[in-house]
Amino acid sequence: MKKKLLSILMVMMMAATLLSGCGKPGSTKNDSKPADSKGESSTTEGAADAGGAKKFDDVKLKMLICWNGGFKTASDQYNNEVAKKIREKTGVTVEFEGIMMSETEKLNLMFASGDMPDIINAPYWGGSAGETAVIKKAATEGRLLPIEDYLPNYPNLANSYDVGIVSQSYLENDLNFKGFDGHKYILPQETPGDTADVTNWAYGVFVRGDVLKALGIDPTTIKTSDDLYNFMVKAKEHGFKDVNGNDTIVATTYHNGWDSSGYSINLSDKKFSNYIKQADGTYNYVPLTEDWTNRQLFIWKLVNQGLLDVECFKQSDAQADEKVGNGTALFASAQYSSVINSTKLTGLYSAHPEMKYVPVGPMTYKDGQPLVQLEQNGRAGSPAIIFPSTCSNIEAALTYLDYINSEEGARLCQYGVEGDTYTLNDAGQPRLNSDLLARKAEGDSSVDDELREKGIGYILGRTLQADKRFTWWGEIGAGDADAAPQEMVEYKKARPVERADGYPLEGLVVNYKDYDKVKKFAFEGTTMDDYEQRAYFAKTEAEARSILEDYQKYLLTQDNGIFKDYLKYVTESANSRDDILD
Template structure:
């Protein structure tokens, strides 16, 4: 198979962008009748956390099913995925299959490096085509601004991203009820601070801590910390007046010691604060967080860190500002524009959208990591206990649950989650506490530049200012804050989002 030689204008621009080029590509072996065909495949994601491994068992099994074997070409020494991708492009040659971020695959797809896949899928990939026909967001979320699909996406599954957690054992000890609104939440945090729920005779409790983003609490006052949709328009939460109210309250909570005083700098807060019986409430991923009830049951006897519903905010609404997005990972696999047999390439990718291929990528190898019981996969004891009980890392060692082109199955998570997490996820799903989801928008190259240049300035300034406000290092002045955003080009920034949103709605 021949690799795509980049057109000169594209190559020249990339050399300027990346500061040079290097030829690290390797050639594929030509396939012969009756033999497995080997294809070069570039996959370097999450800054080196995911680099394709030729020995992954799932892809070896896929080779037996499809007659195609992948050979990884991404440099294992690189720790910068964007740089690795750009160097691969700048080398002037593109492997037959390329994994990458949507914005880059679309950009170079529109410039001729990757094949538009719409017709190929319709004619040769029935499993992928079924997704297109059943989910209108499949194309809307992944196609380029020109309307063409240049990648087969990785689709995540499930709805709930983060949930509130609270120490039920502390509530019980203090004879308190689960808080149902923001005022009750404040009173509970105050009691955690003052009434010694850990029983050590010291006022050392940390009522609320965060391991992701303290601004998730801003929804308690009807505010949001990034772009969101309201009445058909995209807005930027920190620019809206409700954000000022949220900051005033969070600053007051911080001053009273209700928020972790090291909330902006503390690393691994769950391990430290729960492990030392100091932490009272938080918001984070339910699966991993509920797991601390198991890992700490001996060192913190009676710990009962449970999911609670979002407290009603000052507007009487229960809101969870985070939500999983099917296509929010913005990852997928593209096909080089000059492969000799594009039909074979798309059929290969289609396998992973089949029931068999999806099960392979979600659960690994039958008899090794899972067994079928009553028609459903169940993880083996080996899968559940290897790698110190980290089932996800164990599956990834086989090549399952890596962000290749396939549809994740949320049921795989429920098989290893603590029941507290499963119950909480079901509660949040049933309660539908989520705001309208931001769709996975596609941007033109010019729009991407605006979001990179102006958007980075805005978000950096926001983060620095919020930290000063909450810690009391600077007086909250929202009018001045908004003026600074305007000076940075806020109007262009928010216009880009709304123009992309209009295209999404009309596509």
């Protein structure tokens, strides 16, 4: 009898063990650890007694940074100071690699081949963006791991989904996409932890300072597209040279024409959506309007008259860095940080301080209102981190990310080791050592290289979730409070962030019954870009206008004219609630 009872008890214990294993959150056949992983050890300090983040025994993971242009890391990603400290806390090391190709193409190739890393960082702008569609498809086809059951154990990641950090529409339509069937696959990144942490991207048009001096122009007087055009014509006629004594180009952009729209922004309205309310109360799609046509014709005029770089629509960031870094482009339209970084790569300002790029304007909207950076209350699209089904240890990956997103971990990644590269000020905020700050203030780009070799900067840049750096430390980037270029500080004041509560119209129109049909011909792919660029290179304005009108006809005639019915739904959606942002 005793033997029988003992046998029953053993069977029950074995069954309980099996059930426990089956109930592990998100477990799949791919949850096994890699060959160099030695399993888990004690729970990390501060973790809950039951569950919570665990410390691992030298787990190594691979993370792909899926952004065209490559990704600079420390030459030794395992033994640098920051990586060692993270490993002491978590037992995990993540090694990063970048790409030099289209983000959408890379994602498609990976998911089709199944040759995927442990973690991926990629664009997830939401809506009809190409990368978003690929990632959603991968999730619904089982190529990504769901993370919702793990999140309660990682408090520094769990709040990434709070409204205010992300927008209500982004949460409903993209992070909690209905095709996910209640699972969470997307960890939104670079979102604001609080209002003070909203990143001011400082978009604009920037011009070499010596151009202003030679032509006697006050850049703050340039408010309209006509002002800018006249300024560019004078600059072209003057015959400026670059640092090597070569002929210059008047204006350029960064990769694939980003951001040529900055040159024509004065011809636009201050708005959140791509839909505009007409006099009769109905809504129209902006590319179907005369205002859109006029905006593209302005770019045509710049190209046609040799004012805008003909290569800019196909060039890489590396090519743009060379043109801006050598002062070959008199004007550049992008984020100010991109322009400043290009000049650091070449040391332009050290040899030619007179060529320092300064902001034009800022210009105004069509109605004369000054430009601002319009933001929803919570980010409406973001970079994101996803976990392929090939992830060898999802818990180790989340433990790593959770630590980096703690104040302690983020400080380590941004400033390094206290006493070595930073000290605390009287307010208890980390500040880079004075010698490093002095070199940064002088524009010495080798400082960033030296810090990167220690592991500082590159890790946090692609793993930060709800960004609280300003709230925590009073500065977004290391050195900003003491060594940020003064022209950048002033420009951000001139073109500030403006947030608004409300629900974007784009978040409702996706519910149109045939939205997938509309999306394929109207919003996905490069069709609009192709028509625009054909128009830019047309020989005459009449030819350019005809090409743009052909695109408008294309929209209205596809799939038996379904776009007209779609616009009726847009109008209905806009009138369905009183908090619409359009």
